[in-house]
Amino acid sequence: MVSWHPARMADPVNSSRRPILMMVYPGIQNLDVVGPLEVFAAATEALEERGDPGGYILRIAGSEPGLVRGSSGISLSVDLAYEDLPAEIDTLMVAGGRGAAQAFVDPRVLGCTRRASARARRTTSVCTGAFVLAAAGLLDGRRATTHWQSVEGFAQLFPEVEVDPDSIYVRDGDVWTSAGVTAGMDLALALIEDDYGRGLALEVSRRMVFFLKRPGGQSQFSAQLAGQMAERDPLRDLQAWIIEHPDAAHTVEALAERMTMSPRHFSRVFTKQVGRSPARFVERVRVDAARRSLEDSATGIERVANDVGFGTAETMRRAFLRQLGVGPAAYRERFTREA
Numbered sequence: 001m002v003s004w005h006p007a008r009m010a011d012p013v014n015s016s017r018r019p020i021l022m023m024v025y026p027g028i029q030n031l032d033v034v035g036p037l038e039v040f041a042a043a044t045e046a047l048e049e050r051g052d053p054g055g056y057i058l059r060i061a062g063s064e065p066g067l068v069r070g071s072s073g074i075s076l077s078v079d080l081a082y083e084d085l086p087a088e089i090d091t092l093m094v095a096g097g098r099g100a101a102q103a104f105v106d107p108r109v110l111g112c113t114r115r116a117s118a119r120a121r122r123t124t125s126v127c128t129g130a131f132v133l134a135a136a137g138l139l140d141g142r143r144a145t146t147h148w149q150s151v152e153g154f155a156q157l158f159p160e161v162e163v164d165p166d167s168i169y170v171r172d173g174d175v176w177t178s179a180g181v182t183a184g185m186d187l188a189l190a191l192i193e194d195d196y197g198r199g200l201a202l203e204v205s206r207r208m209v210f211f212l213k214r215p216g217g218q219s220q221f222s223a224q225l226a227g228q229m230a231e232r233d234p235l236r237d238l239q240a241w242i243i244e245h246p247d248a249a250h251t252v253e254a255l256a257e258r259m260t261m262s263p264r265h266f267s268r269v270f271t272k273q274v275g276r277s278p279a280r281f282v283e284r285v286r287v288d289a290a291r292r293s294l295e296d297s298a299t300g301i302e303r304v305a306n307d308v309g310f311g312t313a314e315t316m317r318r319a320f321l322r323q324l325g326v327g328p329a330a331y332r333e334r335f336t337r338e339a
Helices: 030-050 107-119 129-135 148-157 183-196 198-208 223-229 233-244 252-258 263-274 278-296 301-307 313-324 328-338
Strands: 018-023 056-062 066-069 075-078 089-094 120-125 169-172 175-178
Touching: 018 030, 018 107, 030 056, 030 075, 030 183, 030 198, 056 075, 089 107, 089 129, 107 120, 107 129, 120 129, 120 183, 129 148, 129 175, 169 183, 175 183, 183 198, 233 252, 233 263, 233 278, 252 263, 252 278, 263 278, 278 301, 278 313, 278 328, 301 313, 301 328, 313 328
Parallel strands: 018 056, 018 089, 089 120, 120 175
Antiparallel strands: 066 075, 169 175
């Protein structure tokens, strides 16, 4: 049996460091725990190298000190029992995993979650850890997200929560929730940026070789993910070319010509392998490109629509409503407010 514990845990006597408490339970998804904690540890290491006393203290709470077995068979080292919470908690994180199905109906887990959240400056969840927060009543009346495979069941179980099925992570006041597994690392990076600024977050992302902001923006369902669905190289290459050139004239006829196929045959093959029609794929690519522009620049909506191939702001607005349920202006306003 292999076990893991935060090897670069910050020194608890350093009062300049922010205490992070990660809650776990049997059947936890190990990466939900290890991923975010390693991101926080990398930030602490980067600050140490600058001579900055800031950073994070990393601790794991479980049913009892010792080992808790994750869903992969790897065990994690637990520092504290649920009843022995530290007096000060900067950030509470509740991880997800298969065991969440039992954890979110466990009174002991829910009681610990409520007590820890009351002491914490902010409360967060990774993946299906959102079920625990919701069952504890901490997401009532808030926007939240979880793993895309679980959003439907989540929405049914917790109708008082406004479920965002698409975002990598969602911030609603002092409560943050994130999507599945590796999205916990995106969440940790966003928390670091919130604490110490974009410069440190960028340095950590470079050290750990992952995006400060994913190429697909804040979406769990970016065109880049959809592009992985093609079975054969020629179509994957075409999808990559579409993503790199969203403003090109991507008619079925033009795309079929690039593939040296008839339009009818091309459309049939593309839809079968990718799972959506060429027109829907192109629309998704353009929505993704427009989202990134709206998030990262002050470019006018009409110009954004032209730059990403929609042609007019009205065409882009209709595509946003189909894909996201919100128009470009509202999307930019909401993203800017949350950022």
